[in-house]
Amino acid sequence: MTEKPKFSMYWASSCGGCEISLVNLHEKFLAVAENFDFVFCPCLLDTKKRDVEEMPDGSIALTFFNGAIRTTENEEMALLLRKKTQMLVAFGSCAMEGCIPALSNFHSREDHLRTIYLDNPSLDNPDGVLPQTMFAVPEGELELPVFQDKVRTLAQTVAVDYFLPGCPPESGRIWEVVEGVIAGRPLPPKGSVLGGGKSTVCEECARTKDNKALARFYRTYEIVPDPQKCLLEQGLVCMGPATRDGCGGLCPRVNMPCTGCYGPAEGILDQGAKMLAALGSVLDIGSYKGLSEEQIAERANAIIDAIPDWAGAFYKYSLAGTILGGKRR
Amino acid sequence: MTRKISINPITRLEGHGKIDIFLDAEGNVANAYFQVPELRGFEQFCVGRPAEDMPLITSRICGVCPEAHHMAAVKALDRLFDVDPSSAGRRIRELLYMAFFVTDHTTHFYALGGPDFIVGPDAPPAERNILGVVKKVGLEVGRQVIECRARNHRIIQTLGGRGIHPVAGVPGGWSKAVSEAERREIEAAARANIEFARFTLKVFDAIVLQNAAYRELIQSDVYHHQTYYMGTVDEANRLNLYDGQIRVLDPEGGELAKYDVADYTRHVAEHVEPWTYLKFPFLKRVGWKGFRDGAESGVYCATPLSRLNVADGLATPLAQEEFERFREAFGAGSSGGKRQPVHHRLATHWARLIELLYAAEHMLELATDPEITSPDVRRIPERIAGVGIGSVEAPRGTLIHHYTANEKGVLEKVNLIVGTTNNYAAMSMSIRKAAEKLIQAGRVVEEGLLNRIEMAFRLYDPCLSCATHAMPGAMPLMVQVRDHGGAVLRTLRRDG
Numbered sequence: 135m136t137e138k139p140k141f142s143m144y145w146a147s148s149c150g151g152c153e154i155s156l157v158n159l160h161e162k163f164l165a166v167a168e169n170f171d172f173v174f175c176p177c178l179l180d181t182k183k184r185d186v187e188e189m190p191d192g193s194i195a196l197t198f199f200n201g202a203i204r205t206t207e208n209e210e211m212a213l214l215l216r217k218k219t220q221m222l223v224a225f226g227s228c229a230m231e232g233c234i235p236a237l238s239n240f241h242s243r244e245d246h247l248r249t250i251y252l253d254n255p256s257l258d259n260p261d262g263v264l265p266q267t268m269f270a271v272p273e274g275e276l277e278l279p280v281f282q283d284k285v286r287t288l289a290q291t292v293a294v295d296y297f298l299p300g301c302p303p304e305s306g307r308i309w310e311v312v313e314g315v316i317a318g319r320p321l322p323p324k325g326s327v328l329g330g331g332k333s334t335v336c337e338e339c340a341r342t343k344d345n346k347a348l349a350r351f352y353r354t355y356e357i358v359p360d361p362q363k364c365l366l367e368q369g370l371v372c373m374g375p376a377t378r379d380g381c382g383g384l385c386p387r388v389n390m391p392c393t394g395c396y397g398p399a400e401g402i403l404d405q406g407a408k409m410l411a412a413l414g415s416v417l418d419i420g421s422y423k424g425l426s427e428e429q430i431a432e433r434a435n436a437i438i439d440a441i442p443d444w445a446g447a448f449y450k451y452s453l454a455g456t457i458l459g460g461k462r463r
Numbered sequence: 464m465t466r467k468i469s470i471n472p473i474t475r476l477e478g479h480g481k482i483d484i485f486l487d488a489e490g491n492v493a494n495a496y497f498q499v500p501e502l503r504g505f506e507q508f509c510v511g512r513p514a515e516d517m518p519l520i521t522s523r524i525c526g527v528c529p530e531a532h533h534m535a536a537v538k539a540l541d542r543l544f545d546v547d548p549s550s551a552g553r554r555i556r557e558l559l560y561m562a563f564f565v566t567d568h569t570t571h572f573y574a575l576g577g578p579d580f581i582v583g584p585d586a587p588p589a590e591r592n593i594l595g596v597v598k599k600v601g602l603e604v605g606r607q608v609i610e611c612r613a614r615n616h617r618i619i620q621t622l623g624g625r626g627i628h629p630v631a632g633v634p635g636g637w638s639k640a641v642s643e644a645e646r647r648e649i650e651a652a653a654r655a656n657i658e659f660a661r662f663t664l665k666v667f668d669a670i671v672l673q674n675a676a677y678r679e680l681i682q683s684d685v686y687h688h689q690t691y692y693m694g695t696v697d698e699a700n701r702l703n704l705y706d707g708q709i710r711v712l713d714p715e716g717g718e719l720a721k722y723d724v725a726d727y728t729r730h731v732a733e734h735v736e737p738w739t740y741l742k743f744p745f746l747k748r749v750g751w752k753g754f755r756d757g758a759e760s761g762v763y764c765a766t767p768l769s770r771l772n773v774a775d776g777l778a779t780p781l782a783q784e785e786f787e788r789f790r791e792a793f794g795a796g797s798s799g800g801k802r803q804p805v806h807h808r809l810a811t812h813w814a815r816l817i818e819l820l821y822a823a824e825h826m827l828e829l830a831t832d833p834e835i836t837s838p839d840v841r842r843i844p845e846r847i848a849g850v851g852i853g854s855v856e857a858p859r860g861t862l863i864h865h866y867t868a869n870e871k872g873v874l875e876k877v878n879l880i881v882g883t884t885n886n887y888a889a890m891s892m893s894i895r896k897a898a899e900k901l902i903q904a905g906r907v908v909e910e911g912l913l914n915r916i917e918m919a920f921r922l923y924d925p926c927l928s929c930a931t932h933a934m935p936g937a938m939p940l941m942v943q944v945r946d947h948g949g950a951v952l953r954t955l956r957r958d959g
Contacts, residue, residue: 151526151627157574157593158626160613161606167594178574180588180914234523237512238504246507251735254506254878255865256744258732258751269738273485273493274467276738302526302627353872355515355544355634355844388624388631388639393519395628442873446512 139195141170142186143225144215145177146208147235147285148201152226153177155302156198162309169316170196183211186218194218196315198225198298202232202454203286205279216292221315223328227301229288231397232454234301236285237446239453243283285454296321298329301395301451304381331379332400335392339374339383343367347418351440354390365391366416371447375412376405395451406448466490468902468912482894482916490904495895497920499741499887509877514543514851514868517877518632521864524881527570529628530563530619531857531882532864534705537632539864542725543851544634544844544872551837552636557705558649558829559622559629560855564704564822565656566615567858568767568815571924572663573608576812579918580671584680591914600666611659614652621645636841643836650830656823657781664785664816671812672792681809685900686919689714689756689806690889691746691763694770695856696721702774702821704856710773711746713758716802719748724854727863731880734888743888744880754892762892765860765885766923767814772804777817779824785817808893811922815858847872857882859924886923893919 143156153175157163166172173194174181186194197219203209216222227233238246251257251264267278288294298311307329314321314328322328331337343364352369359365365372365386372391374383378399385392398405417437425433441447466486480499487493505524512520518536522529534556541548548556571577574593578586582595590598597605616626622641623629631638641649671677680686696710697703711719711730720730733742734751745751745761752760763769771790777783793805805814829835847870854863860882867876897919901912 149523149526149529151523151529154526154570154627157570158612158616160609163609164597164605172594179592234520235504235508237520238508240511241504241507246504249507249510250504251742254733254876255728256731256733256878256880257735257742258745258747259735263735263737265735265740266737271485271494271496271738274483276483276496276498278498278738278740301523305626353513353515355540355872358841358843384620384625385630390624390630390638393630441513442871443512443516446516 138169138171140173140189140193141166141196141198142172142174142194142215142219143177143198144174144200144211146199146201146211146229146288147204148226148228150177151302152198152200152228155226155300155305156308158305159309159312160305162312165316166312183214186214189218191217192220194220196221196223198223199288200226200229200302202228202235203288203291204235204282204284206282207279209291212288212291221295221321222288222292223296223298223311224288224294225298226303227299227395227397227451230297230299231452232285232287233395233451236452236454237450239284240445287454290455295324297325297327299327299378299396300329300381303329304384306382307380327378327400329380330396330400333379334399335374335377335379335381335383335386335396338379338381339364339386339392341365341386348416349418350437353441359389361389365389366412371413371441373405373409373447373450376402376408393447393450397452405452406445409448468898480920482898484898484902486902490902492895492899492902495891495898496738497887497891497894498739506877506879510874512874514540514847514866514872514874515634517864517866517874519628519630521879522628524879526627528563528567528857528859528882530560530567530623531855531862533623533629533632534560534855535853535857535862535864537634538706538853538855539851539866540632540634540853541851542853543848543866543868545846545848546635546842546844548636549837549839549842551640551834552840552842554829554832554835555622555637555639555641555840556632558641558826558835559619560705561822561826561829562615562618562622562649562652562656564858565660565819565826566612566619568819568822569608569611569615569659569663571815571858572667572812572819576815576921576924579914579921580677580812581666584914584918588914604666607659607662611656614655618649618652621648633841634844638841640838640840641836646830646836650827653823653827653830656826657820660816660820660823661781663819667813667816681807685897685915686808686893686922687806688764688808688889688892688896690760690892691719691749691758692769692772692804693763693765693861693885694773695854695861696774697778699778700773700775701778702770702776702818703778704818704822706855709854709861711763712773712804714756714804714806715758716772716804719746724863725852727852727854727865727880733880733884741884741887744885745888754888754895756892762888763885764889765882766811767818767858768805768808768811769860770856771814771817775802777821779821779828782817782821782824785820789813789817808919808922811924815924859883860885883923890920890923893923 197215224230269276311329341364346367359368370391373394374392377394378396402408468484484495485493518533521532521536578591582591620626623631693711695707697707708721710721732747733744749761777786852865862882863880865878897916
């Protein structure tokens with residue numbers, strides 16, 4: 135009997151949703167177990183880091199690495215799994231582009247520590263105690279890891295073979311990739327995105343566009359949108375035009391805008407810049423005719439000011455670096 | 464010579480953790496520290512974001528229980544935007560939440576905590592997992608578990624937009640109505656869930672309760688702690704997972720407090736230790752007295768066991784029956800008008816399954832409520848009140864979101880107390896006690912020690928992803944045994 139190829143899944147700085155999405159393959163999860171020797175996954179299995187260290191280099195056929203890189207520990211695990219793995223996949227938005235936790239890169243490390251340990255409404259910390267990387271308790275010393283200043287992507291840390299987008303990747307798309315590997319289907323060139331489309335979320339959204347110009351933006355709590363029409367044309371900042379397809383256009387189906395979790399669409403370097411261009415093309419310029427330059431600027435500002443956090447809207451998932459942006463060393 | 468044992472990382476939990484156990488000169492446990500070497504930064508990096516983004520952003524605290532964060536966030540937003548959700552909107556939220564509880568508790572029993580009982584605490588580590596469970600109970604049962612998770616995740620996607628990290632929660636209600644066809648599917652799923660929950664209780668009964676060794680383990684002093692208990696109850700003091708008042712009972716069963724979550728800072732405060740990134744919430748009125756049991760110590764617990772301890776009953780018939788059987792089994796009678804809490808921590812596994820049954824029954828009530836298909840799912844807010852505090856019972860304990868926003872609805876301050884964090888002190892004590900009982904005169908039983916110590920925290924179903932919402936970064940769990948010169952004698956590392 136030939137040995138089954140080894141498969142591992144690891145979480146670095148992550149939420150666990152990627153693991154749940156794998157388990158949500160449901161009955162196909164058993165097929166994964168049949169076709170692979172599932173050797174390492176701290177969420178689900180009791181195997182240890184030491185066991186991985188003892189494996190020969192390159193002996194794991196496939197690793198889904200999720201989570202971003204924030205600590206030296208995350209980095210060590212990325213290096214270890216890179217060494218042991220033939221096909222290393224940056225799995226999910228955190229590993230691929232930083233995801234929502236990378237919004238932390240807008241803030242300093244010190245601000246984080248102050249907010250968490252020194253200044254919040256339920257705190258009882260009169261002596262201003264802060265966690266220490268090395269602390270002597272009566273019985274000995276205890277260590278904590280040091281945090282790096284910024285969130286990085288996996289590809290900014292080690293060479294990555296493929297990228298699998300989504301927060302989390304949809305189970306159906308994960309299965310396509312796993313099934314392809316099982317069947318030995320040829321893979322695209324290294325560095326490609328797997329489990330995503332080549333177009334935008336708009337392509338898979340059933341809503342109708344009437345190319346109507348947009349007079350103002352609304353925040354999601356302000357309006358009940360028409361269930362049939364394009365959300366962007368109704369004034370909601372829907373990231374569909376700048377975002378890779380692959381999810382099935384799920385959020386617009388429940389009347390909520392796409393927030394961009396599948397990352398920039400194929401061939402786009404910067405999701406925010408692409409979105410800005412898309413907004414420029416729907417804004418209502420016509421009604422500005424006959425106004426002075428100042429009045430136009432005032433109107434434009436009023437439109438723009440309706441959304442208080444453009445950076446957070448445009449780069450909610452991609453702040454740590456687009457795939458091509460901060461990439462492989 | 465003191466020695467130190469490390470377990471790193473602990474496994475079959477959500478997130479990362481590490482245990483350091485120090486031994487004294489005689490080889491007995493001098494102390495044990497449960498460190499959370501991970502920090503993320505939600506409380507800080509949410510500042511400057513539009514408040515209405517919080518249900519979406521905070522669900523990324525945890526991909527295992529995003530629905531809990533999503534719900535606590537929308538409830539905080541109801542108050543921040545001063546809008547009462549429409550009746551249908553509220554019911555849809557609760558319906559999704561019950562489907563979530565069914566799948567989450569199922570995942571814990573069969574994939575995370577259950578393998579210790581179903582496959583056995585001494586089974587080889589390579590078998591002690593969900594695949595080992597399927598092997599032990601048979602493919603047919605495995606299929607039922609898979610189907611249960613599948614149908615409930617499908618409902619979460621139907622109602623919430625996505626199966627993981629739902630998006631449909633808005634201040635004032637829900638962004639999508641339920642069609643009659645969807646309602647029928649949900650009703651059928653709820654009926655199947657009830658059968659599944661009853662079946663799972665039978666599995667628990669047959670494998671755990673009918674096994675003398677397990678019964679002894681559950682009743683043993685290793686896993687016994689007398690602390691305060693917290694949970695949310697309705698107006699009749701019955702368990703409520705979505706809404707109600709937070710009730711705290713003392714170790715004897717007397718009511719210490721019952722309050723609206725808006726008053727939480729009067730009741731709960733967080734203590735900081737320099738050797739861990741996670742804070743220790745405690746009861747303010749009692750005070751922080753360190754890692755101690757008893758009525759003088761402000762340590763409390765917020766788990767399925769705690770919720771059953773603070774509840775006078777359950778609002779659905781089958782779960783109520785099981786609740787009574789549960790209390791009777793532990794001799795948790797009444798004295799002086801007070802009901803005695805159950806202090807056996809491993810009973811949390813049973814309590815979780817009773818909640819599973821309750822969630823399934825309540826899901827059916829909601830799915831057959833005529834109002835559930837009403838198109839009136841949301842109300843548009845008319846003003847920004849500025850402060851919003853909301854809570855739910857997350858599977859792992861009372862979850863509180865507290866936001867302050869400016870006049871544009873942009874966040875200025877965020878404070879989160881999550882389910883698992885409530886139990887941090889109690890978990891630390893349980894780990895220490897298990898270590899004390901299991902390591903004596905220097906005897907180190909490597910695999911058994913590891914796993915039985917892990918069982919002491921795993922019963923809490925800790926979600927350290929949730930607990931470490933504080934700053935991006937993660938680390939796994941380790942137990943180190945050190946001598947008293949500080950030399951590491953043994954490191955047990957799970958990874959991580």
